[in-house]
Amino acid sequence: MNSWLRGFLFIFFLAFVGAAAALWSAQSALVKPLPLPPDGMRMDVENGSNLSRVLSRLHDEGVVHSPIWVRIYARLKEQSSIHPGEYMVPAGSNAMDLVARLHRGDVTRYRVTLVEGWTFQQALAQIRNATRIKATAAGESVAAAAAALGIEGNPEGRIFPDTYVYRSGSSDLDLLRQAYQRMEIVLEEEWQRRAENLPYKDPYDALIMASIVEKETGVPWERDEIAGVFIRRLNKNMRLQTDPTVIYGMGEGYDGNLRRADLRAITPYNTYVISGMPPTPIALPGREAIHAALNPKAGDSLYFVAKGDGSHHFSSTLSDHNRAVQEYQLKRRSDYRSAPAETQNRE
Template identity: 70%
Template sequence: MVAKKKRSKNASTKSSKRQPSGIGLLSKALRVFLVLVVVGVFAGGAAFWFTQNALVEPLDVPLDGLRIDVESGSNLSRVVHELASQDVVRYPRLVLAYARVKKLGHIHPGEYLIPAGSNAMDLVARMNRGDVTRYRLTIVEGWTFAQALDLVRGSNKIKPTESAATVAAAAQALGIEGNPEGLIFPDTYIYRSGTTDLDLLRQAHQRMNRVLAEEWEKRASDLPYDRAYDALIMASIVEKETGVPWERDEIAGVFVRRLNKGMRLQTDPTVIYGMGENYAGNLRRADLREATPYNTYVIKGMPPTPIALPGREAIHAALHPKEGQSLYFVAKGDGSHKFSETLTEHNRAVRQYQLKRRSDYRSSPADVKQN
């Protein structure tokens, strides 16, 4: 009996070893699960730490920044992989994945300046916003269309085209019949790399049309102009006669009164414009007698086109001439003018300011200050 009990006990022991209880199995599974969770947490944390550091670490760019050109039709993947080939971006796939998650995959063409210290997130956001480098170009009041065209076509980052290779070609491309003189607005324009010369000229032409229409709408009454273009011609003459702001409406008043009285305008800038390349810097008496469509010493009324690019102030003055009696003016040599009502007064002023010129005589009003 005793022997049988021992065998039964041993059998029971062996049986318990071969068949672990349900609690033991659950405990072991829980331990494995906890280990996996811990490993997962550490792995996820490591991955998150790596991702964050990879995205925020500074790109390898020079201290003065890196300029990159994104061509029209390009995409973020192409740009990022190109930068990776230059060792600027270390983890291109990670950068592209970040852009997909943040929905920043769309980029704008143009030239970008990537400052030193920028990271991959900065790069993606900058191209997604279209923060391209912009340049400035100033077309000066009183310049001719030809001078403005030379500036535009020779400017940094502007793309010259055959459509604007000459004044005549540019006029045709802009839809202007004949001489385009005066029909682009002198101002400072902001443009991006790749802008064409025709793009900028078209912008300047449209701006002139808007400004002229606005000023024409608010014009004074009883003006000797049949159309806004006539006012533009007068404004160009005013622009060339003086750059002194407080004289523009007074000079416009002189010319308007002369037109109303049937007098010739007799203004030198129109003669010079009509001479073209024949003008050598000195206007002679013979030049004043030479008949051209622009010689207002010979023709009656105004020349057929503007003679320069007038600014808004000159256009406003032409449409709001100052009232008065003066019919003449002469340069005083300091940039301003002496106005006279009679020819006798005018001749006296000519003798004073022209025939006996001061040693520091100048016609430019650049440094003149109003009293």
């Protein structure tokens, strides 16, 4: 065999071995499961980071071998762009799975729920305590939150109670803005579908009424009937005389018992002594309460009393109402409960 042929075969053999080694290395880097804990790996990708930086970090941590092959693969698949956020990489994943996950932006998502009938302060605390939420100055107090949202005065009732999905690193202000904008949308949608001849000068008045309806409602099918009672009372220049507004006006002074003296105390929220509605909402109303406030049930009832099972007895006359009070409230059972969330025992 000629020497040049032997040399050619030798070079060919080396090239073949090199190619095979490269193929094995690439396959090992891409297909072999990553050395992850049994419950997977949580990783954070910061804003401004790129795939090369992430792979280099994972290589240093012993998770990704031969990151160059992973970068080549990502380029060929047009998956080099990645999204920031928190990722959970499950056990058994390989480098190709990792690249696809980063490219799609399959970040871990969290949920926080704001409940109908909560105060703004309760909702703010829920947001601040949510998992992996970034705290900002806006969440330090109700006043700070209102200023950050551009709300003048008391922001009560101005954020929508719902379940919100967010990413790790989202701020309390991010969620507050989302809830605020959601309330603006829902209120406008319901305002456009309102009944005629309502005693509201603007949607904010409807929001105040909706918050009262929310706090007074124990069973959902009574919302529009409760709204009807309050609207008829307003139209007749009768005081609303609703306990939840009194309780809200008492603030931290409310200890779970509502006394006769409390009903006589003069506050902007004591609807036993003031005419019309209180100056602001008293809670976060949901869509159903807003809809009821804007579409009240027709009828002639002007009074209602809690029956003890969450529902109410509605009356058209004061004499009928007083008889209902005797039956349902002055002879309370051990399992009695009123519609408002707070216990409302009167001395």
